[in-house]
Amino acid sequence: MIRVEDLSVRLGGRDVLDRVDLDVPRGEWLAVIGPNGAGKSTLLKAVMGVLDHRGQVVVGDRPGSSLKPRERARLVAYAPQTPALPPDMTVFDYALLGRTPYIPYLGRESRRDREITAGVLARLGLTAFAARRVGELSGGERQRVVLARALAQQAPVLLLDEPTTALDLGHQQQVLELVDRLRTADGLTVITTLHDLTLAGQYADTLLLLAGGRSVARGAPAEVLTGALVGEHFEARVMIEPGPGGRPVVHLVRGRT
């Protein structure tokens, strides 16, 4: 569904991403992992097309370079790590922004746009929040509202940058379960960055390990989450054991003194 070939990004004279490849089939979930500064967020932005980059991004069967911004936004939806939430905007109006790629430049939302938005809010259990201001929401609610905006785009590919940041354990699980259900129900293709390796291993079909802007490992969770790879690239001492469903669980090991 989405394919990336030889993707490189230079920012401030530095190669933030260096010839990264990936290929996510329709309906699959790819989690991008890696230490801080590995280029995870940059990768998502480049795939979204909001960053200058070299290399190819192919969405469906269309090369990204041939897509107009509006067309691209109907195919790929993106929720940033730290979304700019206009505090005065209502939840409904914020989610309605997701319909932007369907509205003519100087036009206004149609009834259908409003219905789709209301449907998405209902689906995420946010109907009661529709009239609330975005600035008044808790962290977990906010994350769902951002997700609602992305879903209102009705794009087959969903890019989520650290969707669990700043959420407690229960809310992390809630958001990821939700994404997983939406993926199964709608056949969405999902790419997330996740800093929590165990979570990444639990939910994703495939992991991509980035380090220093390069792709250093790609494969099923059990292939990527090995003591050797994680130890080397995160400079961490970890113990990895099989968890639920045979998916690996990563534990930190306290250093010997």
Add this chain to the structure above:
Amino acid sequence: MLAEQAAGAHAEPVPAAQVRPARARPLWLAGALLLLAAVMIAGLLGGAADISPWQVVLQVADWLPFVSADAGLTPVEQGLLYELRLPRVLLAAVVGGLLAMAGAGYQGVFRNPLADPYLLGAAAGAGLMTTVAVVLLPGSALTTPVAAFAGAVGGVFLAYALGNAAGRTGGTATLVLAGVAVTSFLTAIQTFVQQLGVEELRRVYSWILGDVSGGWDQVRLVLPYAAVAVAVLMAHGRMLDVLAVGDEEAGSLGVRAARVRLVVLLAASLATASAVAVSGLIGFVGIVVPHVARLLAGGSYRSVLPLSLIGGAAFLVLADLLARTVIAPAELPIGVVTMFVGAPFFVAVLRMRRGVAT
């Protein structure tokens, strides 16, 4: 807890009747228009003790096409109203509406609540070019507005170019800082030019503090520019709401943020320039009015822009009325009145926004 709603295939669309997107509510618009009408009647009346408000209303009705009403005014009184008061009130209304809308537009473009025509080099550019026109080409009234227009657009674009050159990563704050730098620089040149032509100083000074007594000529001069600027700004309310999530996210929604920003910037600069050209420098309207609109009717630009247009008009007509009456028979420059209200307001906004990154 949200598993139930989320499970299953695509939910049925929910009727959108009960959720209303942000838009200017008719009630607010009607209220603002009523206020504007009342203030304009008061402005027409201002000071003339032997004319009643009702006579003014009748007289205004009589001026309208296809309406005839007898207000019982003497020809002299009619002439006073038509030749002096009416153009003055209209000019104040148009200028106020333009400045408030330009302020709202700049605030949307820069995502900065303190953005204002006077912060971004527009006023300084207009001031410089007007001074140049007055000093170098004395006696040609027509060149003044044209020069001010060129100066205002030049000032903003200088700030825009500088802000871009200083770095894309700095975001909108860089642009505002660039505007401040441009303002200081242009003001320095302006003072220099001004001192070269000392005998013209009085004219420049009266213009610098604002003046809406230009008469019908000025009203006719400003209207075409005003119409274009207002139409373009009004059309971009929704786009400004999209820009509120930042360039990158707007880009992910398929919006070319830089292009929208440029169009709105041009329109807001046109509004500023045409206002400055016919009325001089009247500060703070662009900050006060959009903020009040936002407090009353919410932050969406789809309501802030139309309410700023109407509210700005009412605000400046009122300010002009005060300027004419507080030390009558002498007159205060209108800019003094708006600054007197606006400066404390500016500080209040600054305090409210303390800690909020811009």
